[in-house]
Amino acid sequence: KTGYNWYTYKWSGDNYMSMTKYCTSSGYGTEDNITELQRGEKTGETKDDAARAKLGGKWRMPTDAELEALRTQCTSEWTSRNGIDGRLVTGPNGNSIFLPAAGNLDQTSLGNKGAYGLYWSATLDKNSPYGALGLVFRSTGNITRGSDYRKVGRSIRPVTE
Numbered sequence: 001k002t003g004y005n006w007y008t009y010k011w012s013g014d015n016y017m018s019m020t021k022y023c024t025s026s027g028y029g030t031e032d033n034i035t036e037l038q039r040g041e042k043t044g045e046t047k048d049d050a051a052r053a054k055l056g057g058k059w060r061m062p063t064d065a066e067l068e069a070l071r072t073q074c075t076s077e078w079t080s081r082n083g084i085d086g087r088l089v090t091g092p093n094g095n096s097i098f099l100p101a102a103g104n105l106d107q108t109s110l111g112n113k114g115a116y117g118l119y120w121s122a123t124l125d126k127n128s129p130y131g132a133l134g135l136v137f138r139s140t141g142n143i144t145r146g147s148d149y150r151k152v153g154r155s156i157r158p159v160t161e
Contacts, residue, residue, distance in 0.1 A: 003108035004153040010048075016130035016149065021048075028129040037061060037122040049122055051158035058161040064123035064133045064145070066159065071135060071143045078139045085114045087137050097157070101138070105153030115139070118146070118154040 006012050011021040012029070019029030022037070039060055040047035047053040051061045062070075076087045079098075086100040103113035112118070117137045125131035125147040134154060136146035148154065 004105045004151055005107055006151050009151040012130075012151070016151075019130060022124055022150075023129050024124070024126060025129040035124045035126060036063065039122075050120075051156055055158060059158045060160070061120060061122040061156055062159045064121045067119070067121050067133075067135050068145070071145065076137070076143055085139070086117055087143065089143070099137070099157060100155070102155045104148075104155075106151075118148070120154045120156050124150075 002008065006015045006018075011023075012019050017028055021030070021032060022034050023029045023031050024033055024035065025031060037049040038047070039049040039052045049061050051059045070089060074089050074091045076089045079086070079088045081088075081098050081100075084100050086098055086102075088096055088098050090096040099117050099119065101112075101114050101117040103111050103116055104118045105111075115138055118134060119136075120132060120134045123133045125133050128147055130149055131147040132150050133145060133147050135143050137143040
């Protein structure tokens with residue numbers, strides 16, 4: 001019961017059919033229809049946003065809408081920085097960020113390192129109650145929107161307000 005799996009995922013019993021929070025269908029657990037991670041901004045809320053919990057202040061995970069702007073309003077190119085492969089994403093204003101192709105963790109295995117960039121958003125996948133949205137990229141093609149099981153470890157690119 002170690003690593004990234006349904007047993008260690010905070011909001012499930014032991015599988016994707018037993019969600020205890022962030023569930024949009026009673027067939028997958030306790031339905032609450034919360035579709036964005038809570039950030040602890042209101043009294044009594046928990047800090048479920050990993051960026052807010054780790055960095056504090058105004059740092060947070062980006063929403064799917066913010067990642068959609070990154071996908072549709074920016075250009076990107078596959079490159080290497082300090083020996084690390086990834087995508088350099090440049091916005092209309094000329095500012096850029098480097099997103100490493102860090103891969104993902106499932107159980108205790110790191111997969112796709114150097115081949116794929118997989119980044120979480122704070123938005124759940126409304127079509128898959130056990131999934132969340134994010135972005136995906138590799139050396140060829142464009143940055144795309146993707147969904148994965150919430151138990152999987154993906155990178156997070158924090159944003160601040």
